[in-house]
Amino acid sequence: MPFVRILILEPFFTGSHQKWAEGLQKYSRHEVRILSLPGRHWKWRMHGGAVTLAKKYLESSFQADLVLGTSMLDLTTFLALTRRKNKDVKTAYYFHENQITYPWSTKDQDPKKGQDRHYGWIQFTSALAADAVYFNSSFHQQSFLTSLPRFLKAFPDYKELESVDDIRSKSTVLSLGMDLSAFDIYEEKKGKGPARILWNHRWEFDKNPEAFFQSIAQIKKEKLPFKLLILGQQFPQSPTIFKQAKERFSEHIEHWGYCSSFAEYAQLLWRTDISLTTSIQDFFGGSVVEALYTNNHPILPNRLAYPAHIPNIFHEDTLYNDNTDLLNKLRKAIEQVEQIRQNHQSKDWVKKYDWSVSCPKYDEAFEKI
Helix, strand or coil: CCCCEEEEEEEEECHHHHHHHHHHHHHCCCEEEEEEEECCCHHHHHHHHHHHHHHHHHHCCCCCCEEEEECCCCHHHHHHHCCCCCCCCEEEEEECCCCCCCCCCCCCCHHHHCCCHHHHHHHHHHHHHCCEEEECCHHHHHHHHHHHHHHHHCCCCCCCCCHHHHHHHCEEECCCCECHHHHHHHCCCCCCCCEEEEECCCCCHHHCHHHHHHHHHHHHHCCCCEEEEECCCCCCCCCCHHHHHHHHCHHHEEEECCCCCHHHHHHHHHHCCEEECCCCCCCCCHHHHHHHHCCCEEEEECCCCHHHHCCHHHHHHHEECCHHHHHHHHHHHHHCHHHHHHHCCHHHHCHHHEHHHHHHHHHHHHHHC
């Protein structure tokens, strides 16, 4: 087996992107280096990050056998600027998300100005230039490849539709690797009392907090007993619904806000009972997988990447098709919370995403490029 020196290029080094890169570096049998930039100004990172990372790479003594860029990188620009050092280097592109099918915020002005297509174009040309393309879920792979022809048809001529098949032929799924075993030392039995309902997602529009809190408002109206634990990363422009919900459900709140440490986060997840998700977009769903690993009963939309995390025999109990279905499943879970606490073993459903299982698959894929 040839020794592989891997260079991960991550222009948006924060959150799940950072965890993924550091996890791959820690668990891979190959030598992995990370070149990164702080996780802010995402649009500028997609435009300019490749220039700065190319400079960093040229100034370093590290010679990669494989350059692994993520979906915030303009790989074509990076390769052009480092051509004197990457003559025989293999390249791969990992899609954490894509800008062709990701929903734009109604507050973002780029779509109104006709400036929204450029980010998808960067990812399209990067995938075209790479030797291998990886997606974090089957849903994501199909979402991107089936939407790409429509994206290209919007241009006036030379639409290069045959390039979709070129990308498809070199693409595969490498599910998001996660350090799930880190939760194990904090494992404890679920507590007593009212059902504890979990939100552990980013406080952003694509997670659809309005639908989440509308559901909570309904069960409060019905006087069902519950507690809320609202976790997740906050941003200066987070939806105003969170401020409103903090006041509206104050008597039900057991925890509110971002956790100061992983230990606190893990302990809270083991304490909760029901993971309610209302997202309008999720290419993998790392926070959902963390909730499943800590034996939370999931109530998830029957779409996006979520069905793949749930064994088929449990789909009827956990996946909802509309708001009425959501509320019925939420009521049932609250009423049967003691039974859920005793019998739920969703941890077993998602062990396959732990780095101990997934990293050998990554290494094997890299060696085949």
